[in-house]
Amino acid sequence: MLRADLRADCGSCFGLCCVALTFAKSADFAIDKAAGEPCPNLDEGFRCGIHQKLRTSGFQGCTVYDCFGAGQKISRAAGKSWREQPGRQMFEALPIMRQLHELLWYLAEALELEQTSAIHPQLRAASDRIEKLTGQPDITSVDLPGERAKVNELLLRTSALVRGKQSRNKERRGADLFGAKLRGADLSAANLRGAYLIAADLRGSDLRRADLIGADLRDARLEGADLTGALFLTQSQVNAARGDAKTKLPSSVTRPPHWAAGSK
Incomplete structure (x- = not known):
């Protein structure tokens, strides 16, 4: 996948991050919100009603979060929103899909670098493997620690090749x-x-x-x-x-x- 495919497209998402994630009242969030509970600022069209003033309204944490395109991928695959088909499957999938997409982001970056040409075959193989995992009907069974460890070895090699001694x-x-x-x-x-x-x-x-x-x-x-x-x-x-x-x-x-x- 290209990194352009791993950018958040909120217009193609059912506002999953506004529901799936937990808010703890703090400098980052103005309210407490449990996972699975829709944020009160989320409107009927799955848009944030205070998007232009999140930081001044006490929701700085929302402006920092990035799903790496996981939200729209899950939403498109589901076809129907969580309002139309109640359940927690989409919410449980979001943090896992986000981590898989983050790995794809790093691998895509590594593949763009000339210094890593010697390991491009391994990087492509890893990217193909992770992308295949994102297409599973149920990704909650993915061994995330194992996948991260495998990819991290390649990212360490990428870092060494680019930074040198x-x-x-x-x-x-x-x-x-x-x-x-x-x-x-x-x-x-x-x-x-x-x-x-x-x-x-x-x-x-x-x-x-x-x-x-x-x-x-x-x-x-x-x-x-x-x-x-x-x-x-x-x-x-x-x-x-x-x-x-x-x-x-x-x-x-x-x-x-x-x-x-x-x-x-």
């Missing part, structure tokens, strides 16, 4: 960098897989070709930072961060609308 100070996998002062830092080709970069100051930093898979970028300051060619960066990560018009992003993600408002 780096100095020890750029190997920051899983590092606790909460609130770290990294303004203007040279993090090009750094290994930041799973790093905690919550509220880190990365303004003007060089993150070109950095491996950011699983990195927590909530409220990270990315104003003026260069993320050109950053590996495995997702829309959710970008949406959770703070940036501006000078932030350089890979073409695979879009600049969040709230960045234009000062990243608040």
Whole structure:
């Protein structure tokens, strides 16, 4: 699958994320909502009634979430909405389909890279296998940990091929960098897989070709930072961060609308 096929298309979905997911009243959500309970902001046409003012209404978490196209795939396969055919099957399938689509996103990115040509056959085989799983009538039986482990081996090889050998100070996998002062830092080709970069100051930093898979970028300051060619960066990560018009992003993600408002 191409990454264009793995982008959320809310117009072709039955608002599954607005029903299937749990909300906990916090800085991210203005209310508590149980899984399987429709959000009160969801209208009859499966559209968000406050979409244009989610962040100012206390639903910042909604603006960060991205289903990687899982919602529309499940909705199209079902044909009828959860209102027409009550049940939890679609809701239970959403988190699993989302994770499978996330794996497909990473594999599609790896296949776009010239540096990975030597492992393209393995990457294609893995992508075909995962795509086949997404077409199963019941995906709740999929061995997600096993599939993630298999794909992760290929993603690690992809990262090594693209980043090359780096100095020890750029190997920051899983590092606790909460609130770290990294303004203007040279993090090009750094290994930041799973790093905690919550509220880190990365303004003007060089993150070109950095491996950011699983990195927590909530409220990270990315104003003026260069993320050109950053590996495995997702829309959710970008949406959770703070940036501006000078932030350089890979073409695979879009600049969040709230960045234009000062990243608040």
